[in-house]
Amino acid sequence: MKIEIKNCEIMQWKNGGAEFLRGSIAIGEGTIRSIGEIPKSFSPDRVIDAGGALALPGLVNAHTHVSMSLLRNLADDLELMKWLQDKVWPIEEKMSEEDVHIGALISMVEMIHSGITAFADMYFSMDQVAAAAAEAGLRANIGVGLTGDGETSKPKLQSFREFYDRYNGKADGRIVVDLAPHAPYTCDGDCLSAAAEVARDLGCGLHIHLAETSGEVEECKKRYGLSPIFLAERAGLFEGRAIAAHCVHVDEADIELLADKGVHVVHNPTSNLKLASGFAPTAAMIEAGVSLAIGTDGPASNNNQNMLEEIHLAAILAKAVAGDPTAMPAAQALQIATEGGAKALGLAEAAGSLSEGAPADLLLLRTDKAHMRPLHDPVAAVVYGAGPSDIDTLICDGKVIMTGGIIETLDEEEIIKKAQEAAIRLISR
Numbered sequence: 001m002k003i004e005i006k007n008c009e010i011m012q013w014k015n016g017g018a019e020f021l022r023g024s025i026a027i028g029e030g031t032i033r034s035i036g037e038i039p040k041s042f043s044p045d046r047v048i049d050a051g052g053a054l055a056l057p058g059l060v061n062a063h064t065h066v067s068m069s070l071l072r073n074l075a076d077d078l079e080l081m082k083w084l085q086d087k088v089w090p091i092e093e094k095m096s097e098e099d100v101h102i103g104a105l106i107s108m109v110e111m112i113h114s115g116i117t118a119f120a121d122m123y124f125s126m127d128q129v130a131a132a133a134a135e136a137g138l139r140a141n142i143g144v145g146l147t148g149d150g151e152t153s154k155p156k157l158q159s160f161r162e163f164y165d166r167y168n169g170k171a172d173g174r175i176v177v178d179l180a181p182h183a184p185y186t187c188d189g190d191c192l193s194a195a196a197e198v199a200r201d202l203g204c205g206l207h208i209h210l211a212e213t214s215g216e217v218e219e220c221k222k223r224y225g226l227s228p229i230f231l232a233e234r235a236g237l238f239e240g241r242a243i244a245a246h247c248v249h250v251d252e253a254d255i256e257l258l259a260d261k262g263v264h265v266v267h268n269p270t271s272n273l274k275l276a277s278g279f280a281p282t283a284a285m286i287e288a289g290v291s292l293a294i295g296t297d298g299p300a301s302n303n304n305q306n307m308l309e310e311i312h313l314a315a316i317l318a319k320a321v322a323g324d325p326t327a328m329p330a331a332q333a334l335q336i337a338t339e340g341g342a343k344a345l346g347l348a349e350a351a352g353s354l355s356e357g358a359p360a361d362l363l364l365l366r367t368d369k370a371h372m373r374p375l376h377d378p379v380a381a382v383v384y385g386a387g388p389s390d391i392d393t394l395i396c397d398g399k400v401i402m403t404g405g406i407i408e409t410l411d412e413e414e415i416i417k418k419a420q421e422a423a424i425r426l427i428s429r
């Protein structure tokens, strides 16, 4: 399928910031073929008139648990461990494969509306999340959740190997399988080391929650004499591509280690605020050269999957936390949520940018509503003012996922209805 998008303001990363070029985008075989002027020889199967909208790289939600949407608005205003132990875990025990599937699908709907083309997930029954992502047409890093100790993790790691062989590279390469040891408080040191060994062996990425709360850091130091970051490093988790969600309670030595090892830290501002976990020192991490990405975290601790809101919060929180209004400027926040996320997920070279040869993962964002005007600086308008209702079109891997705010790959109405019914059945089980 060849697509031409005409009449758009194309955002490109140039000279350390964002620059706009008025013109068209030619897409063929999943890749951006040309930007600006379209060669006369290009004959598209489909032409999309952007009507002057901004063309931006697709947003990357680098840490979430999509199927937790069924637990949305169910247990709020609680502290993390109480929330997990008393509310989340008992309900998750009763979740069926169908629940995980419909929970993932309703998140796909929401993520598509908020401009997300790729996401990194961590949960169980991940074949269901992979199936939902394949149906939606999105890219997904399927992080297969792992908890336990050296002994109990053995059979789980064996079935992970089988899962990896079956699903990695599926859906035309849009499905990537990662191993996801949950956290240092749910996996012991032996479990983490065993996970690192399997990841090394298969060459797959790792995805883990690290240093989310001060309590976790204290416990970890008491048990191992190491911070969660140093524990993860000692276990070998940072040898390949590693996604570390949260990293809220990190000191200078932790930050230096994260930068040195090229760990992809995912900032989850809403979740950290809502669970009162704290403020991740993002400006200090950027200064130290840490590779950052942004994620929504699960819809039970957010309560939405709106990446535009996360980008907005990341940009304004960085300033308040650093006491510096120049910290994380708008373009940098957007670059972290696109290029930064693409690196965390290990996507192809040039992913997260609109350039020739890059994967055709992009969105069109309208700027004609009151809250977007006047449009002196389009990047500031996107980061500080835009919402999902401004996102008109989404393309992933060169295929149209949504146009005019209507999703083409999924039946939105039907999914919302089924998810509501499944959630009611789940809590009354």
Ligand SMILES: [Zn+2]
Pocket: 063, 064, 065, 209, 245, 297, 298
């Ligand atoms: Zn999480």
